[in-house]
Amino acid sequence: MRPKERRESGEQDLFRSRLDQIIDLEHALVKLAKAIDWRFLEEKLGAVYSDKPGHPPLPTRLMAGLAILKHSYDLSDEGLCERWVENPYFQYFCGEEFFQHRLVFDRSSLTRWRARMGEEKLLALLQESLAVAARTGALKPSDLSRVVVDTTVQEKAVMFPTDAKLLNRARARLVRQAQKLGVGLRQSYARLGKLMLIKHQRYAHAHQFKRANRALRKLKTYLGRVIRDIGRRIAGSNDLEEAFAKELSLARRVLEQNRHQRGRKVYSLHAPEVECIGKGKAHKPYEFGVKVSVATTVQRSKGGQFVAHAAALPGNPYDGHTLATVIPAIETLVGNVLERVIADAGYRGHNAPPEHRFRVYTTGQKRRVTEQIKREFKRRAAIEPVIGHLKNDHRMGRNYLAHSTGDAINAVLAAVGYNFRRLILWLRFLLLRILAACSLTVQLRPA
Secondary structure: OOOOOOOOOOOOOOOOEHHHHOOOOOOOOOHHHHHHHHHHHHHHHHHHHHHHHOOOOOHHHHHHHHHHHHOOOOOOOOHHHHHHHHHHHHHHOOOOOEEEEEOOOOOOHHHHHHHOOOHHHHHHHHHHHHHHHHOOOOOOOHHHEEEEEEEEEEOOOOOOOOOOHHHHHHHHHHHHHHHHOOOOOOOOOHHHHHHHHHHHHHHHHHOHHHHHHHHHHHHHHHHHHHHHHHHHHOOOOOHHHHHHHHHHHHHHHHHOOOOOOOOOOOOOOOOOEEEEOOOOOOOOOOEEEEEEEEEEEOOOOOOOOOOEEEEEEEOOOOOHHHHHHHHHHHHHHHHHOHHHHHHHHHHHHOOOOOOHOOEEEEEEOOOOOOOOHHHOOOOHHHHHHHHHHHHHHHHHOEEOOOHHHHHHHHHHHHHHHHHHHHHHHHHHHHHHHHHHHHHHHHHHOOO
């Protein structure tokens, strides 16, 4: 069933005051709420619903507004719920006409809504942020024809992986699953496994690597025994084999993988999609998450440096080999043909589409470089502080959403939050300019 969308009714209540009567209508969030085309978002995001009977979902403006506020102000789902109840501007932004003293949604509604929308539908929020920037004068549409592209790592909420911790964790998860399903084990190794993990960490810290390796082999032995014991006890039971399939598969991968293994490895048992990515940072040689492509405008617009596109790139591809998918995605999103793409040296040997092959310029390139392109090369580094803000202020630095779909969703919503935060600051700046002009007029008026 489709959601019952909210419309401005203008109703009055004898015992309650309308929000537009108790808040400042010149506030930046109020201005932004009026500038957003909510009908466009309802059409795009409402396409995932059918006309079949059932419980009506929450209004699109409410859920889209919550997603924008969450990533604009770097709030968790719980923090967003607390702020929404006590902040009338948040409620007005989400379409409420009267102040609500209790939540009109559940915290888990945010999780279900994100999963239902997916990355493809949530790109409409990013598209609308650019449209609002153009309508309010913060961005010129022509600015989107030249972009800077770079990649970064969106880290997952996992602890730093070591072989010993993974082995012991895999054994503990199997034992817990067996206890939950009533499968009796010959031995759980709960006490011995914990003791051997402590010994391994102490020996490794003391650089006693022979003893540390001996403890590591013990942990492998414990895990292997538990795997074989479970395999024997569930043999012939289709229900138990299906219940243990995922945990046993992950445990076997952890047991068999080694340091010099090529290909995919398991770095986290609760997030097996995590990849190990090395970006050459001295302070952080390895990061565990997913690679993300970010594109910003070359020229700094009046409202600041806006993000034109953001997308997760699973599989840790070579930067230059991402342009075949990134460039068409940018053009589809902004509705404009890219005249020029500026990238760093990591994009050499790119696979851009044939029509864009000679429109991509990488750092250090000498051929076909004009004076204007040289000046634009100096603007390439402007994307770095944008990536820093995405990570530190808009929840891209540590992703708490589950699975690879969560990686893609969080990357898009971080860009959405960044753009709308720029718009809030831009609308606040316009208001200050108007107030300053009014005060100057009053001062210059003759007595």
